[in-house]
Amino acid sequence: MTRYITDYLVQEHQELAHLLNELQEELRVLPLARDVGETLDRLQKLAREITKTLHAHLEEEEQILYPALEDHVQGVTGTLERMRHQHDTGEAAEKAFLQCVDRLAKNTRNREDVMKSGRSYILWLRGHLLDENGRLFPMVERGLAPEIQKDVRRAMEELSQETTAHFAQASGRVAEA
Numbered sequence: 001m002t003r004y005i006t007d008y009l010v011q012e013h014q015e016l017a018h019l020l021n022e023l024q025e026e027l028r029v030l031p032l033a034r035d036v037g038e039t040l041d042r043l044q045k046l047a048r049e050i051t052k053t054l055h056a057h058l059e060e061e062e063q064i065l066y067p068a069l070e071d072h073v074q075g076v077t078g079t080l081e082r083m084r085h086q087h088d089t090g091e092a093a094e095k096a097f098l099q100c101v102d103r104l105a106k107n108t109r110n111r112e113d114v115m116k117s118g119r120s121y122i123l124w125l126r127g128h129l130l131d132e133n134g135r136l137f138p139m140v141e142r143g144l145a146p147e148i149q150k151d152v153r154r155a156m157e158e159l160s161q162e163t164t165a166h167f168a169q170a171s172g173r174v175a176e177a
Contacts, residue, residue: 002141002144002145002146002149003141004146004149004150004152004153005065005140005141005144005149005152005153005156006137006140006141008153008156008157009057009132009137010133012053012056012057013129013132013133015053016050016053016054016057016125016129017126017129019046019049019050019053020050020122020125020126022046023043023046023047023050023118023122024118024122026039026042026043026046027043027114027115027118027119027122030043030111030114030115031111031112031115033111036104036111040101040104040105043101043104043114043118044101044105047097047098047101050125051094051098052164054090054094054125055163056159056160056163056164058087059159059163060156060159060160060163061083062084062087063159064152064155064156064159065140065152065156066080066083066084068144068148068152069139069140069143069144072143072144072145072148073139073143073144076139076143079135079136079139083131083132083135083136086128086131087128089124090121090124090125090128093117093120093121093124093125094121096117096120096121097114097117097118097120097121099117100113100114100116100117100118101114101118
């Protein structure tokens with residue numbers, strides 16, 4: 001079984017799982033935090049890191065992996081549409097969480113809202129990763145020839161480097177402002 005692409009994506013999944021564990025811990029201690037400002041800083045930093053990592057991952061899938069699957073595997077359209085719909089649902093959960101974190105910066109009384117939206121976001125993302133592991137990865141491994149997988153992985157790695165550079169530049173501009 002060829003795993004060029006899935007081995008690469010599993011690394012990204014592991015990074016996201018680690019970040020989600022950290023976020024889950026921050027949400028767990030949020031109600032007890034005496035220094036809300038310090039906790040807020042950690043939440044914002046984690047949220048930015050998760051967003052950066054997740055969006056790079058989704059961009060690789062949308063721009064490179066899904067088109068390769070559509071070109072080389074019959075009958076994947078429905079599955080890929082469900083995955084794209086999942087991405088949209090995740091963006092809504094992410095937006096709600098980030099808005100709650102922003103509101104926490106203005107009013108320390110909404111800790112419960114942050115915890116609730118954060119848990120929803122974590123649940124969505126963990127579910128999405130499980131769905132990819134169980135549905136998308138087997139499709140990739142069975143449907144794409146090894147040469148195609150190598151090419152797709154290389155393209156995904158290049159896009160990841162570009163995306164990381166773009167996020168770094170954007171973060172630098174935000175820090176300067």
